[in-house]
Every structure is written in C-alpha cells, then in structure tokens.
Amino acid sequence: MSITVVGSVAYDTVTTSFGRSERQLGGSAIYFSLAASKFTKTFPVGVYGNDFKQSDLELLERNSIDISNLRKEDGLTFFWEGLYDNDDINNRQTLATDLNVFENFVPTLNKPAQNSEVIFLANINPELQFDVLGIAKNTNRHSFVGLDTMDLWINSAEKSLKKVITKSDVIMIDQSEARLLSGENNLKNAGRKIMNLGAKCVVIKKGEHGVLIFINDHEYALPGYLTNDVKDPTGAGDSFAGSFFGFLDKCASYESKDIFHASIFGTIIASYTVENFGVKSLLLIDGEMIYKRYLDYMNLIGYKYIYSENKFKDYLNL
Amino acid sequence: MSITVVGSVAYDTVTTSFGRSERQLGGSAIYFSLAASKFTKTFPVGVYGNDFKQSDLELLERNSIDISNLRKEDGLTFFWEGLYDNDDINNRQTLATDLNVFENFVPTLNKPAQNSEVIFLANINPELQFDVLGIAKNTNRHSFVGLDTMDLWINSAEKSLKKVITKSDVIMIDQSEARLLSGENNLKNAGRKIMNLGAKCVVIKKGEHGVLIFINDHEYALPGYLTNDVKDPTGAGDSFAGSFFGFLDKCASYESKDIFHASIFGTIIASYTVENFGVKSLLLIDGEMIYKRYLDYMNLIGYKYIYSENKFKDYLNL
Numbered sequence: 001m002s003i004t005v006v007g008s009v010a011y012d013t014v015t016t017s018f019g020r021s022e023r024q025l026g027g028s029a030i031y032f033s034l035a036a037s038k039f040t041k042t043f044p045v046g047v048y049g050n051d052f053k054q055s056d057l058e059l060l061e062r063n064s065i066d067i068s069n070l071r072k073e074d075g076l077t078f079f080w081e082g083l084y085d086n087d088d089i090n091n092r093q094t095l096a097t098d099l100n101v102f103e104n105f106v107p108t109l110n111k112p113a114q115n116s117e118v119i120f121l122a123n124i125n126p127e128l129q130f131d132v133l134g135i136a137k138n139t140n141r142h143s144f145v146g147l148d149t150m151d152l153w154i155n156s157a158e159k160s161l162k163k164v165i166t167k168s169d170v171i172m173i174d175q176s177e178a179r180l181l182s183g184e185n186n187l188k189n190a191g192r193k194i195m196n197l198g199a200k201c202v203v204i205k206k207g208e209h210g211v212l213i214f215i216n217d218h219e220y221a222l223p224g225y226l227t228n229d230v231k232d233p234t235g236a237g238d239s240f241a242g243s244f245f246g247f248l249d250k251c252a253s254y255e256s257k258d259i260f261h262a263s264i265f266g267t268i269i270a271s272y273t274v275e276n277f278g279v280k281s282l283l284l285i286d287g288e289m290i291y292k293r294y295l296d297y298m299n300l301i302g303y304k305y306i307y308s309e310n311k312f313k314d315y316l317n318l
Numbered sequence: 319m320s321i322t323v324v325g326s327v328a329y330d331t332v333t334t335s336f337g338r339s340e341r342q343l344g345g346s347a348i349y350f351s352l353a354a355s356k357f358t359k360t361f362p363v364g365v366y367g368n369d370f371k372q373s374d375l376e377l378l379e380r381n382s383i384d385i386s387n388l389r390k391e392d393g394l395t396f397f398w399e400g401l402y403d404n405d406d407i408n409n410r411q412t413l414a415t416d417l418n419v420f421e422n423f424v425p426t427l428n429k430p431a432q433n434s435e436v437i438f439l440a441n442i443n444p445e446l447q448f449d450v451l452g453i454a455k456n457t458n459r460h461s462f463v464g465l466d467t468m469d470l471w472i473n474s475a476e477k478s479l480k481k482v483i484t485k486s487d488v489i490m491i492d493q494s495e496a497r498l499l500s501g502e503n504n505l506k507n508a509g510r511k512i513m514n515l516g517a518k519c520v521v522i523k524k525g526e527h528g529v530l531i532f533i534n535d536h537e538y539a540l541p542g543y544l545t546n547d548v549k550d551p552t553g554a555g556d557s558f559a560g561s562f563f564g565f566l567d568k569c570a571s572y573e574s575k576d577i578f579h580a581s582i583f584g585t586i587i588a589s590y591t592v593e594n595f596g597v598k599s600l601l602l603i604d605g606e607m608i609y610k611r612y613l614d615y616m617n618l619i620g621y622k623y624i625y626s627e628n629k630f631k632d633y634l635n636l
Contacts, residue, residue: 088503089503219618228507228510261623302538302540305575306624
C-alpha cells in the first residue's frame with residue numbers, strides 16, 4: 001500500500017504574532033507526505049532547486065518517505081512568504097511568491113509511484129493534475145484519487161478543473177473556494193453541487209470550524225479540534241489531506257465510515273501542525289500522541305454522552 | 319418545573335433573499351418561550367404596546383405559555399427592521415430599531431414567575447438583569463440562571479455585565495461578542511477567560527458552525543445542523559436558548575451531560591426556526607419532528623460510526 005502525492009516543495013518565511021520563521025521547509029507535497037507517513041509509505045512528486053538542503057532530503061527519508069520522485073532542477077526552490085494577522089490568525093497576506101524551479105514543473109512518476117493505490121493531486125494547475133492521472137497506470141481503474149485546488153484555478157482554469165473532478169474520488173476544498181466553484185453561498189447546497197460535478201466525495205474545510213463531508217446521499221459534520229496555541233496555520237490543509245489519505249490507504253477501504261474516520265485523523269494531525277511553525281509538530285508526533293489527541297477529540301465531541309444516553313424520546317413525550 | 323424569561327416582545331420586519339415579512343411576531347422573550355414550550359411551562363416577562371394583536375396573545379396561550387407577566391403599556395410595541403445580505407445570510411443590516419414601550423421597561427414578576435427553577439435573562443440592560451435576579455426569590459440559592467448579552471452592553475456597561483455574570487450559571491454569547499468580552503481572538507482562550515469571570519458554563523454560538531460549550535474543566539464542540547433553506551435567521555439564538563433551558567428544566571438536572579444534550583436540542587430547534595420566517599416553524603414543529611431531526615443530526619455527526627468503531631489503535635500500530 002502506498003500514496004503518491006504531486007505538489008510543491010518549498011521554503012516558506014512565515015510571520016505570526018508568535019514570531020517569525022525564515023525559510024522553513026514547506027510546500028503541499030512535504031506537509032502531505034509527513035502527515036501521511038504516520039500511516040503509510042508515501043511518494044512525493046515534485047521539484048526543488050540548488051538551494052535545497054541535503055539535511056531536508058535526509059529528514060524526509062528518516063520519516064519513511066520515498067524521495068525518488070523529487071527532482072532537482074537548476075535554479076532556486078519555490079519560495080513563499082506570508083504574514084498572518086496579529087488579531088485574526090485566519091487572515092493572511094502573501095508577501096512573496098517566487099515560483100522559481102516550480103514554474104516549469106512537469107511531474108514524472110517512477111514505476112512504484114505509478115502503482116500507488118492512492119493518488120493525491122495537491123493544489124497545482126489542473127492540466128498538470130490531469131496529466132498525472134494519465135501517467136499513473138492504475139488510474140480510472142484501480143486507484144483512489146484525491147484532489148485539492150484553489151481560487152486561482154477556479155477563476156482561470158475552470159474547464160480543466162471540472163475535467164479533473166470527474167476523474168476524482170474525493171475533492172478537498174475550503175469553504176470560500178467551495179462557494180466560488182459552486183456559486184452557492186449555503187455550504188450544503190455548495191457541497192451537493194460539487195458532488196454533481198462528478199466527485200464521489202466532497203470535503204469542505206472550514207479551518208477552526210472543522211469540516212463537512214459529502215458522500216453518496218449523506219453529509220457528515222465534524223467540529224475542529226480546540227487548540228489554544230495556533231502559532232502557524234501554514235500547511236494545515238495539506239496535513240489534513242495527508243492524514244486523511246494516509247489513513248484510507250492504511251485501512252485499504254474507502255467506505256463512508258472510513259472517510260468519516262479519515263476526517264477525524266485529518267482534524268487531529270492538522271491541529272498538531274498549527275501548534276508549531278512549519279513541519280516541526282509533524283516531525284515530533286508519534287502514534288501515542290495521535291491516540292491521546294484522538295481520545296481528547298472524542299471527549300470534545302461528547303461521544304461518551306452520546307453513547308450513554310438514548311432516552312431523548314422521554315423528553316419529548318413520544 | 320418552569321422557566322421565567324425576561325426579554326423583548328417585538329414586531330419585526332425582515333427581508334432576506336427569500337422574501338419580505340412585515341411586522342412578524344418576534345422578540346427574544348417570544349422566540350425563547352415558544353422554543354422552551356416544547357419542553358416545559360414558560361413565563362415570559364415583557365412589555366407590549368397598544369398595537370399588539372389579541373391573536374398573538376392567544377397564540378402564545380395556545381402554546382402553553384403563561385402570559386400573566388406580559389404587561390401592556392400605552393404606546394407602540396418594540397419594532398425592529400432588518401435586511402439580510404442576499405449573498406451571505408450571516409450578514410445583516412439593521413434598518414430600524416424603535417424601542418417604543420420597551421425603552422422604559424421595568425420587569426415585574428408575579429409569584430409563580432419568581433419561583434421558577436430556571437431564570438433566563440435575555441439580551442437586555444445588565445442593570446435590569448441584575449434587578450430581576452434580586453426579585454426572583456429563589457435566586458442565588460435554588461434557581462439556575464442563564465444569561466444572554468450583546469456588544470452594546472459589553473461596550474457600554476461592562477462593569478454591570480460582569481456583576482451579572484458572577485450570578486449566572488450559563489452565559490450564552492456569540493463568537494464575535496465572546497472575542498470582544500474576553501479580548502481573546504482564539505475561542506478556546508475566550509471561553510476560558512469568560513469562565514474566569516464567574517459563570518459556571520459558557521456557550522459560544524457560532525451560527526452555522528455550531529457551538530462550543532465550556533463547563534468545569536471541559537470543552538465540547540457541536541457542529542451546526544446542515545440545512546439548505548435558511549430563510550430568516552432572526553431568533554435563531556433565542557430559539558437555541560429556549561430549547562436549551564427548556565430541556566434542562568424538563569430533565570431537572572444541570573450536569574455536563576445534560577448541558578451537552580441541551581445544546582443538541584438547541585441546535586435542532588434553532589435549525590427549524592431559520593427555515594421559515596419569524597416564529598412560523600416554532601409553531602409547526604412537534605415532538606415527532608424534533609425527534610426526526612435529532613436522528614438526522616446524530617447521523618450528521620456520525621454517531622453510528624463512532625459507536626461501531628473502536629480500533630483506532632490498530633491503525634497507529636499501538
């Protein structure tokens with residue numbers, strides 16, 4: 001069992017009210033892989049430049065990530081700089097986006113990466129996402145495909161994006177993008193409309209407010225984990241996706257109940273990610289810590305009360 | 319068992335993308351009482367004017383609401399007019415607030431209302447809220463006190479408000495007001511800080527994103543019910559509060575598990591309220607409908623999956 005993820009490899013400079021972290025390891029493929037590696041083998045597909053540190057490659061390998069599909073190109077690694085609002089960490093400003101070697105990125109997958117049971121197309125040009133599905137030989141037949149996107153592609157490449165959605169099993173999208181893509185403000189309607197584009201499952205990410213999951217004719221809602229130290233929200237969405245698909249690959253089943261539980265793991269691991277700058281938390285957490293927070297999360301959503309009480313009818317004189 | 323609620327009696331003119339409803343019955347004491355009346359006897363305490371319709375008084379009585387503490391004053395009933403944004407129903411503009419007879423409202427409670435086990439102080443001047451607690455003879459000894467407030471009082475009467483909070487068991491507050499009152503943007507920190515003001519329980523209302531509940535050393539989070547027809551959000555918060563305290567009064571117990579379940583009923587009944595203009599839904603729903611939506615809500619939060627699966631440790635190699 002393994003996952004192939006196609007996305008960015010980056011250095012990020014991030015400033016929040018908790019401080020400033022310069023040129024920290026980042027990018028969607030990196031956050032995704034480190035989160036997924038808690039559950040399964042991961043093949044990130046991406047490109048980095050001459051400035052990419054050997055120690056960062058080693059760090060990935062130490063976390064059981066197969067780096068054979070990360071290609072070095074002449075130039076600099078993708079660089080992003082962001083400033084999160086002091087008063088509202090949900091607001092951020094992009095100060096720099098230097099695509100560098102990522103600008104002409106053409107994904108290539110070696111044999112093992114082509115054969116992964118799960119393919120995740122992180123937020124890149126939908127045309128490239130479509131090409132990757134053509135390369136991965138299991139696609140459309142045996143593999144399970146996840147998709148992320150952003151407002152840029154919804155606005156500039158809607159047709160290509162819709163083509164990729166028809167080939168996808170799960171689309172992960174944040175609430176404002178779901179509204180933009182569907183033209184619906186109400187999130188239930190938005191989720192249903194995106195389902196109608198051809199995805200089998202839609203996960204709408206609402207940041208601190210959790211996620212909505214649409215699958216078949218059902219919806220599920222999970223609140224976010226309550227943490228008091230949000231130091232750096234960068235990579236939360238990719239950590240969510242990495243744990244989500246990592247869990248699905250590990251349990252080798254994609255039914256509603258699996259997707260529901262995958263969302264719980266996504267929520268838990270993303271909550272760890274934001275408690276530290278960059279990938280720091282992802283490197284620290286182990287199975288024990290994930291399980292501990294899983295129990296905390298179960299308490300947060302009141303599972304023990306739901307279990308023990310089943311006498312609602314009495315209260316309604318039914 | 320009974321509840322006394324002190325708040326407004328109003329006529330509201332509301333415009334949303336679903337239409338316009340003129341001079342519909344409204345006000346916090348009305349929404350609260352109609353919701354609470356699904357569970358228990360309710361004494362609204364308030365004032366109305368010469369224009370208040372006899373048929374509206376009869377409507378309340380038909381719903382087992384005791385109207386003996388609603389006083390008629392010479393003048394017009396409190397009138398509010400609001401316009402909800404076409405694109406985002408969570409945004410609203412107040413077009414008119416005519417306090418009328420509500421301007422000099424001095425709550426008076428008859429004996430039965432003074433003896434209620436539950437007292438809810440809807441969103442009025444904190445000084446009046448404090449006076450009501452002085453009148454209700456069980457207060458501080460035997461009764462259970464709930465409190466609502468708004469940004470106006472946080473900004474203009476913070477000291478009085480904090481005095482009332484120390485006398486309250488539950489404070490219900492929306493997320494932006496919780497941030498304002500606590501000076502904390504992070505809602506976990508905000509909830510904890512408000513607990514430190516002396517309330518035994520804090521419920522932070524997040525509209526479509528559900529609620530956070532702080533009680534003792536624990537937090538609980540419940541997502542909102544997913545509805546696709548939000549026709550008129552007016553009264554959602556007061557319906558939530560009415561069902562919440564109605565349920566608590568009915569089960570005559572105020573432990574964490576009761577407050578958790580009260581929040582589920584609050585969520586369910588508020589979700590019905592917003593599906594129609596004004597109090598229309600509150601008049602229509604019965605125990606069967608509440609129970610049906612309770613089951614839907616349980617499915618939404620995935621209780622059957624949480625019940626049936628307890629093998630998370632396997633996935634983490636623990």
